[in-house]
Amino acid sequence: MTETPIRILIADDHPIVRDGFRGMFATEPHCEVIAEAANGAEAVAMAQALHPDVILMDLRMPVMGGVEAIRELARKGAAARVLVITTYDTDQDVRPAIEAGATGYLLKDTGRDELLRAVRAAARGEAVLSPAVANRMMSQLRAPREQLSDRELEILKLIADGASNKEAAKQLFLSEATVKTHLLRLYAKLGVNDRAAAVATGFRRGLLDLEQR
Template identity: 80%
Template sequence: MSGTIRLLIADDHPIVRDGFRGVFASEPGFAVLGEAGNGAEAVAMAKALGPDVVLMDLRMPVMGGVEAIRELARAGVPARVLVLTTYDTEGDVRPAIEAGATGYLLKDTGREDLVRAVRAAARGEAVLAPAVATRLMSQVRTPQEALSDREVEILKLVADGATNREAAKRLFLSEATVKTHLLHIYAKLGVNDRAAAVAAGFRRGILSVEGR
């Protein structure tokens, strides 16, 4: 794209927003239109100001970054969203990209790399931090094992709030067998607890809001 790249900065820490503003204030070809302290503010400001690129933190009060990205997409806001966060786990990266983020960088990204990344994002190019790209490539090269029918049954019961004992009773299994299945589920989904397993189940389409 040509001309000035208009930016909106969304982060709940004023000092971080000041830092990003300082970076782009001294670079030619950029204009910071505004700053938002949470995702809801970012959505409202993006609708009103029409930025080319939104620098979006992920974990913010009121509305997080992923939800804000979804809201921008639903509203038809054409701004590119470049995530800037300290988190690079699959549970953070994949939802942001699936929601529509153009890029995903970590906050330790160098100044020059950040400026280049924003220019690339403004052109619609995908931008990924090296650590994030490596993680995603690893996932592609190592397909995750699918859950068995029994494991899906147990995950659905867990999503509905069932304890191990309740799941065992419903499925006519021993509680120890349910625990074993849960361990297999955790391993296949790459998580460590029940809440993360349920979240991964929804994210991967194993669970659905309608029928779970």
């Protein structure tokens, strides 16, 4: 009995990358590249029209990025499994992609055999993570977290929304000095030195809602 090929859609804004993936799958009898997209919007439209089994999705593309495309595919009820393949492995890239609905997350230095195994696993609905990404996520889960107080969390949310110390003080009916004291305490608990790092860590640890971005 002949195995039905896994139908693949490649979404990447670099033609040379798409060509490389297409060439890789050309010699694999159990995989078939059915289309290529240069951005997330094209990927969503092609997925609806062609119903691929697996989408190889880059993250940073013009018109519509990968995370937004993954969300849109989920919203439209697309059955395709999305396998993110990118050069970016920061927490700010990995977590939104997984939360949006990606089945897997690989880096572009992934070897041919590993990529083929990942595509087959994704087609079966199995989660796939590159070793570097998996190790990063495990480290986060194991890292001790000191709890922020309710007031510190309120201030963190306000600075995530762009509020200055003065604006935060006014909204919370506190003095600026008190707000600054709370900020210094939450910096120490989060292990950061400034507002931007505090906000980034807040999103990464789930203390802030991604919708606030």
